[in-house]
Structure formats: structure tokens, C-alpha cells
Amino acid sequence: xxxxxxxxxxxxxxxxxxxxxxxxxxxxxxxxxxxxxxxxxxxxxxxxxxxxxxxxxxxxxxxxxxxxxxxxxxxxxxxxxxxxxxxxxxxxxxxxxxxxxxxxxxxxxxxxxxxxxxxxxxxxxxxxxxxxxxxxxxxxxxxxxxxxxxxxxxxxxxxxxxxxxxxxxxxxxxxxxxxxxxxxxxxxxxxxxxxxxxxxxxxxxxxxxxxxxxxx
Numbered sequence: 001x002x003x004x005x006x007x008x009x010x011x012x013x014x015x016x017x018x019x020x021x022x023x024x025x026x027x028x029x030x031x032x033x034x035x036x037x038x039x040x041x042x043x044x045x046x047x048x049x050x051x052x053x054x055x056x057x058x059x060x061x062x063x064x065x066x067x068x069x070x071x072x073x074x075x076x077x078x079x080x081x082x083x084x085x086x087x088x089x090x091x092x093x094x095x096x097x098x099x100x101x102x103x104x105x106x107x108x109x110x111x112x113x114x115x116x117x118x119x120x121x122x123x124x125x126x127x128x129x130x131x132x133x134x135x136x137x138x139x140x141x142x143x144x145x146x147x148x149x150x151x152x153x154x155x156x157x158x159x160x161x162x163x164x165x166x167x168x169x170x171x172x173x174x175x176x177x178x179x180x181x182x183x184x185x186x187x188x189x190x191x192x193x194x195x196x197x198x199x200x201x202x203x204x205x206x207x208x209x210x211x212x213x214x215x216x
Contacts, residue, residue, distance in 0.1 A: 047068070050066075050068045050069075053066055053067055053068055054066070054067050054093055054094045054095065055067075055095070056095045056096050056097050056104075057077065057097070058077075058097050058101045058121075059097060059099055059100070059101045060101055061077060062076065062077055063075070063076065063077060063101070063121070064076070064077050065085070065095035065097065065104055065121070066082070066095065067092060067093040067094065067095060067106070068082075069088075070089075070090065070091045070092065070093065071084060071085070071086045071087065071088055071089075071090045071091075071092050072084070072085040072086050072090070072092050072095050072104065072106060072119075073085060074121060083123075084123075085104065085119060085121065085123050086119060086123075086126065089110070090108055090110060090126070091108050091109040091110045092106045092107070092108045092110075092117070093106065093107055093108075093109075094106055094107045094137065094138055094139065096139050096140045096141055096148075097121070097141065098118075098141045098145045099141060099142075099143055099144065099145045100145060101121065102120060102121055102122075103118050103119070103120060103121060103145075104118065104119055104120075104121055105117070105118050105129075105139040105140070105141060105148050105165075106118075106119070106139065107136070107137045107138065107139060107150075108126075113132075113133065113134065113135055114135040114136055114137045115128055115129070115130045115131060115135075115136050116128075116129045116130045116136045116137075116139045116148065116150055116163070117129060118148075118165055129148065129163060129165060129168065130150075130152070130163065134152065134153040134154060134155070135152065135153040135158075136150050136151075136152045136153075136161075137150060137151050137152070137153075137158075137182070138150055138151045138182060138183055138184060140184060140185055140186055141186075142162070142186050142190050143186065143188060143189065143190045144190065145165075146164060146165070146166065147162050147163070147164060147165075147190075148162065148163050148164075148165055149161070149162045149163075149173065149184045149185075149186055149193055150162075150163065150184065151181065151182035151183065151184060151195075154175060157175070157176065157177065157178070157179060157180050157181075158180040158181060158182045159172065159173070159174055159175025159176065159180075159181050160172075160173040160174050160175070160181050160182075160184050160193060160195050161173060161175070162193075173193055174195070176197075176199065178199075179197060179198045179199040180197070180198040181195050181196065181197050181198075181205075182195065182196055182198075183195060183196045192206045193206065194206050
């Protein structure tokens with residue numbers, strides 16, 4: 001949010017996210033209309049509820065990661081104050097913990113399309129795993145942490161892909177030419193991926209992780 005002249009503001013998407021994200025969890029501060037040129041007022045805002053949110057629970061069950069106002073936060077599983085993981089304008093949603101509990105994968109729309117990123121749970125520099133003109137969404141880690149599975153759009157439909165955070169290598173798990181597959185999750189032993197298919201009224205299917213079999 002930038003000031004054009006005292007008392008008037010120009011609103012854009014990233015500016016809105018920055019201001020809204022700053023207000024998300026107490027004791028964060030929200031910029032208010034300037035009382036004088038160069039002298040903005042601030043006031044504390046406490047948020048206790050949200051809508052259209054995604055969350056993930058750490059492997060040890062002690063920490064919850066949540067998206068709220070287009071950025072990521074962590075807080076104790078018993079509740080309490082939240083800590084922001086990413087900048088307020090990260091445009092980040094859909095957090096997923098790595099098995100060691102030290103890394104979060106997430107989807108971000110920061111560059112104009114959904115891409116998969118990772119960031120330390122304690123905060124730090126995020127790293128982009130995917131790129132390109134089409135969306136990459138809904139990441140989830142495999143049980144050994146060496147694989148992230150996501151729903152990727154390759155042209156006109158979404159399919160399920162796995163990628164290596166270490167190398168960036170991408171493997172097609174299932175990608176039907178005439179229907180969408182999305183919302184993947186991985187079995188605890190890593191052998192199967194369950195996902196939603198639009199082919200049969202949005203039912204759930206399973207697919208071997210190695211893409212060596214037929215969905216069932």
C-alpha cells in the first residue's frame with residue numbers, strides 16, 4: 001500500500017497482502033491512515049478466527065502451520081500467539097511439513113501463477129522448486145522427505161507429479177489427457193498416492209508412487 005498524498009491511498013494486490021498480513025496475528029501492527037505526512041499511526045489487532053484456511057500439523061504433533069491472509073504462520077498445537085514464517089506479501093498457502101519437521105513446502109502465487117516453494121519452519125530464505133506458465137499446487141512431502149508430490153497443470157488438465165527438492169527432477173505419476181487429478185496425499189510407507197479424479201464424479205483413486213501401475 002503506497003501513499004499518493006496525505007489521507008489517500010493506492011491499493012494493489014501485493015500492497016493489500018502486506019497490510020493485511022501484518023494485521024493477522026497479535027501483537028502485529030497495521031498501518032493506519034497517516035495523521036501527518038511521514039507519520040503513520042499504528043494500532044494492535046488480534047485475530048482469533050479465519051476462513052478458507054489450510055493447515056498442517058508437524059510430525060511430532062507440537063506445531064501447527066497455517067495459511068492466513070496469504071502468508072504462513074506457525075503456532076503451538078495447544079494454541080497461543082502465532083509466528084509469521086514468510087513476508088506478508090508472500091501470497092503463500094497450503095503448507096506441508098517435511099518428515100523431519102524442519103521444512104515447510106507451500107504454494108505461492110507471488111509471480112502470477114502457483115508454484116511450489118520450500119522454507120525453513122523457523123523462517124529464512126524460501127526456495128522455489130517449480131516454474132513455468134502453468135500451475136503447480138497442493139504439495140505434500142513423501143515419508144522420507146526426498147520427494148514432494150503435487151498437482152500440476154500441464155496444458156489443459158491437472159495431473160499428479162512427484163519432484164525432488166534436492167535435484168528438481170520431475171516424474172509424472174498420473175496425468176490423464178481429458179480429466180483433472182488433484183489433491184494428492186501419500187501413504188505412510190510411501191508406496192501409494194491417493195488423489196481425487198474428476199473422471200468419476202470427483203472420487204478418490206490410488207496410484208503406485210513409482211507410477212508403475214494402473215490407478216484403482
